[in-house]
Amino acid sequence: MASRKPDEASAATVDQLGGRLRPLLALLADGEVHSGESLGEVLGVSRAAVWKQLQKLESLGLQVASEKGRGYRLCGGLDLLDEPAIRGQLARETLPLLGPLRVFDRVDSTNARMLVALETGAGHCEVLLAEQQTAGRGRRGRTWLSPFGAGISISIGWRFSGGVQLLEGLSLAVGVALARALARFDVPDVRLKWPNDVWCRGRKLAGVLLELSGDLTDRCAVVIGIGLNMRLPAAAADTIGQPWIDLAEVRPGISRNALVAAMLDELLPMLASYPESGFAVWREAWQALDQFAGVEVCLQSAQQRWCGIERGVDASGALLLEIDGTCRAFHGGELSLRPAGSSAL
Structure with missing residues (x-):
């Protein structure tokens, strides 16, 4: 996601929305008007209880409009991540490469939680996603802005044998894989900036952060963290310290679940073959997308x-x-x- 300065980071939290809040979000996600009575009937609560739940959505940075005599509307709607929907869109050859896939409502950092999993012996082939990160990490000590449901925050855990030298150039290969995933949706003007950024129309669209764990000379593990902007709210512009862009500006209407599936279709086979292939087979593709070639x-x-x-x-x-x-x-x-x-x- 778009980066911001360290002193702008929010406090770390790790939770699921739980209770009736997630079902309420699912009902409002279509962006249409729903009466308090109809919402209460579906959720099995009173209209007053619905109203209290609606107030809690403000803490997620979501805007709910109240239309007198009609009901409530989630402004702009919401495209919620869904584990079955993602799995259902994966290519047949990708499925055997994928381990557990979990979607958090809110988490401090998907990379941090994946590192913990790897250090405890789990994490290989696992994928973590979050609707919102409260302490996402970027390069050079920066945090990463991650409004609820406004992008893709994903971490993939992978184990390698043979030491960290096998991973040379991996962040660049990840960039190529992301560009190929975006190409499936005809996203225009996608380019790569060394060593780990995806650009579109001269601005940053996504970033990659690799973090290592284990014995760097033998068996080691890597977390591939990716933040991609899809529909950042206008209020986010004031907290971002660099030119940025999101998919809603250049190719609106892309399903977040479909894009995650496309990303995994490109990334997981690349990770599986990388120890044998290395970066050399990805070099030509990366250079064809080089944002600053000859500059x-x-x-x-x-x-x-x-x-x-x-x-x-x-x-x-x-x-x-x-x-x-x-x-x-x-x-x-x-x-x-x-x-x-x-x-x-």
């Missing part, structure tokens, strides 16, 4: 800054930067890429 850029680490012409990546996924006529390779997720003479991306 003058600056690369910033914690202590140094290099400027030159971006020349793609090598077979390990390292960035190639032409400086004074010589190409140099740069590794490491701690590097940030900025076009020369412009604000941070």
Whole structure:
């Protein structure tokens, strides 16, 4: 999802909505007007109890309109994530690669919870999704804005044997897989920014965060965390520190469940074959989508800054930067890429 500054992070929570709140959301998700009486009949409560539940939706950042004499309407509707719906749209060859798939209503961080699962011996082939993250994590210590039901926050756990060197370039291959998933829905102008961002029309659409666990020289595990903007509320714009875009702007009407299924169809086979293939087989596809190919850029680490012409990546996924006529390779997720003479991306 779109990043924001660390001091803007909200307090961590982990819960399901429970009670009648989730069923109430499901009833209102169509965006149509529902009378308090009809809602109460379905939920088995009084109209007053319905009204109290509606007030709780404000804590999720959802706007409910009251129309006098008619009832209540969830502004804009809501496309709720659903585990059976996702599984039902997966390709036949993907299903054997998928372990448990869980959908949280609210969670502090899907990556954090997946790391805990991996450290306890579980987590391989598992997928966690959240309608809302309250302490989502991004690169360089940033948190990630995740309004309820406004995007896709997903973490995938995977175990590898052979050490962390097998995972070189993995975040770039994830970017290619995401671009291919978006292409299934004819999303236009999708590009990739080294090392882990998906852009659309010159703005950030999605980000990838990989986190490692275990023995980095032998058996290790990785969490692939992805945040993708689908329909961010206008109020979110003030808290985002970079140019961003969501799918509603360029390709409205895409089902979140269908997109998650497409993402898993691309990502899970890639993860299964990656130890043998490595990044080399993904290099050409990544470079074809490179947002800054041939552009003058600056690369910033914690202590140094290099400027030159971006020349793609090598077979390990390292960035190639032409400086004074010589190409140099740069590794490491701690590097940030900025076009020369412009604000941070």
